[in-house]
Amino acid sequence: ISNGAVCRAVTSPTYVETTEATELDWDNIGFGLVPTDYMYVMKCSSDGIFTNGELKKFGPIELNPSAGVLNYGQGLFEGLKAYRKEDGSILLFRPEENAKRLIDGASRMCMPAPTVEQFVDAVKMTVLANNRWVPPTGKGSLYVRPLLMGSGAVLGLAPAPEYTFLIFVSPVGNYFKEGLAPINLIVEDEYHRATPGGTGGVKTIGNYASVLKAQKLAKEKGYSDVLYLDAVHNKYLEEVSSCNIFVVKGNVISTPEIKGTILPGITRKSIIDVARSQGFQVEERAVPVEELLDADEVFCTGTAVVVSPVGSITYLSKRVEYGNRGVGVISQQLYSALTSLQMGLAEDHMGWTVQL
Numbered sequence: 001i002s003n004g005a006v007c008r009a010v011t012s013p014t015y016v017e018t019t020e021a022t023e024l025d026w027d028n029i030g031f032g033l034v035p036t037d038y039m040y041v042m043k044c045s046s047d048g049i050f051t052n053g054e055l056k057k058f059g060p061i062e063l064n065p066s067a068g069v070l071n072y073g074q075g076l077f078e079g080l081k082a083y084r085k086e087d088g089s090i091l092l093f094r095p096e097e098n099a100k101r102l103i104d105g106a107s108r109m110c111m112p113a114p115t116v117e118q119f120v121d122a123v124k125m126t127v128l129a130n131n132r133w134v135p136p137t138g139k140g141s142l143y144v145r146p147l148l149m150g151s152g153a154v155l156g157l158a159p160a161p162e163y164t165f166l167i168f169v170s171p172v173g174n175y176f177k178e179g180l181a182p183i184n185l186i187v188e189d190e191y192h193r194a195t196p197g198g199t200g201g202v203k204t205i206g207n208y209a210s211v212l213k214a215q216k217l218a219k220e221k222g223y224s225d226v227l228y229l230d231a232v233h234n235k236y237l238e239e240v241s242s243c244n245i246f247v248v249k250g251n252v253i254s255t256p257e258i259k260g261t262i263l264p265g266i267t268r269k270s271i272i273d274v275a276r277s278q279g280f281q282v283e284e285r286a287v288p289v290e291e292l293l294d295a296d297e298v299f300c301t302g303t304a305v306v307v308s309p310v311g312s313i314t315y316l317s318k319r320v321e322y323g324n325r326g327v328g329v330i331s332q333q334l335y336s337a338l339t340s341l342q343m344g345l346a347e348d349h350m351g352w353t354v355q356l
């Protein structure tokens with residue numbers, strides 16, 4: 001399917017035509033919402049079964065002011081990307097992983113969730129319906145944002161009686177304003193992102209609202225983002241506001257282990273596998289903040305940020321620099337390996353991509 005072709009929804013009898021040309025400056029898309037043509041909506045009531053999903057024109061949705069998501073934050077989101085291949089077809093990257101993570105998160109947040117099959121079919125349908133918004137190869141990707149929310153009305157604190165699963169999409173380029181240039185982080189020693197027993201390990205909307213304050217203060221001081229420490233010892237690395245963190249020393253690449261306070265990133269997991277396949281030793285463990293002082297390279301991973309090299313980290317007023325103001329060799333190597341797979345430029349021996 002190429003840009004502007006007539007496309008067909010994969011699991012529904014609905015045919016969706018996207019024939020208009022897309023007026024977008026593909027060379028200058030950042031990470032902001034571009035309204036697209038269609039969104040996907042599926043509901044379920046207290047029986048917990050999602051049915052009758054359909055594509056609708058993208059636009060505002062109606063919510064009861066007493067909806068669980070608005071009052072008590074009963075909501076989760078996901079993020080994945082669709083890439084345009086050179087032959088014009090579209091590749092999704094590991095959509096089943098997002099489906100499984102949503103199911104895990106839903107269990108933690110007392111919500112029903114769509115099945116893996118429902119999730120993947122809905123993503124395919126939404127991407128195909130918005131085909132004309134998938135950027136040309138090498139110009140970015142179509143960011144897919146699934147939401148699961150308690151849309152039913154509650155007043156007393158309780159799980160909502162009705163849920164809505166919704167998917168919208170937006171063409172995106174680089175997440176950080178630095179583009180592919182290294183970002184500058186500050187280690188946060190006052191605010192924490194997550195606590196043991198909390199919800200840091202699932203993609204609930206509240207985890208992201210709670211980091212806005214620290215992120216705002218860091219940006220005012222000129223940093224790109226914040227690196228959080230664990231809430232118990234204030235000593236071990238956790239993650240950055242929107243991505244996971246990796247520290248490189250020689251042939252060893254270390255990243256904080258998944259233990260309930262860190263988001264199990266799909267890019268994180270993919271980079272661990274890619275790095276191991278390239279002969280690196282990857283350690284998932286508690287990483288003390290002091291290890292930043294003598295690291296060779298540091299990089300972040302996430303769906304939105306992909307692999308983002310870190311140029312400096314400031315901790316207790318001390319600034320450590322990496323990569324000689326450029327992109328570290330290993331960060332670059334892993335970035336290239338991952339994005340070649342995602343864009344269909346390299347053969348997918350991992351079986352991670354789904355062709356539309």
Ligand code: COI
Pocket residue numbers: 078079080208241242243302303304305
């Ligand atoms: C993603 O990387 O997809 C995320 O969900 C992070 C978000 C803050 C953009």
